Amino acid sequence: MNIARLRSKRVIVSTVAVVAALGIGGGVWATAAGADVGQAERDRAGTAAVQAVGGxxxxxxxxxxxxxxxxxxxxxxxxxxxxxVALDKNFAVLTQETDTPGTDEDPDGTGADGTDAGDRALTGAERTSAEQAAIAAVGAGSTVLSVEASDGTGDDAGVAYEADVRDSAGAEWDVALDASFKVLTKTEDR
Incomplete structure (x- = not known):
């Protein structure tokens, strides 16, 4: 699989549809979907993959x-x-490949996309708070494309969360938040 291509774009999967399909109480997020993959297909593929790996x-x-x-x-x-997880057109699992930091797939422990191995999944409460702060910063009608924890070092000193947001006019913004979800910077992507 082409991991670099797999991680190249970020888009939110409809949480309601995936949660309903999985019957779980937490948000399920997805990124990266080309124009050739519709929302319904993303939801079905996400559900099938999560079930295949056991959550x-x-x-x-x-x-x-x-x-x-x-x-x-x-x-x-x-x-x-x-x-x-690779799926066929009927959403059947073809292959599963685990990427664990520090393994042959990721010998330097930086993650296949070059991120720090210390990157962590956000809790539902963290994600919700970060999304709300990012939307408030960019404006009503905006959509959060992704939210990630930041290591807060280097150029990101003091940054705890980073959000990519699309405003109602279609412009994309990078929003940096501190640990209390206060907006530190808001920069339009150009």
């Missing part, structure tokens, strides 16, 4: 055309490991 959070969903696969789904399990 977790959908991180990426993307169309695929390698080795008979129709979809590639990345799932982050509660222990932090990430599993890449």
């Amino acid at each position: 977790g959070t959908v991180v990426d969903v993307e169309g695929d055309d390698e080795d008979g696969a129709a979809f590639e789904v990345e799932v982050r399990k509660d222990d932090g490991t990430e599993v890449d």
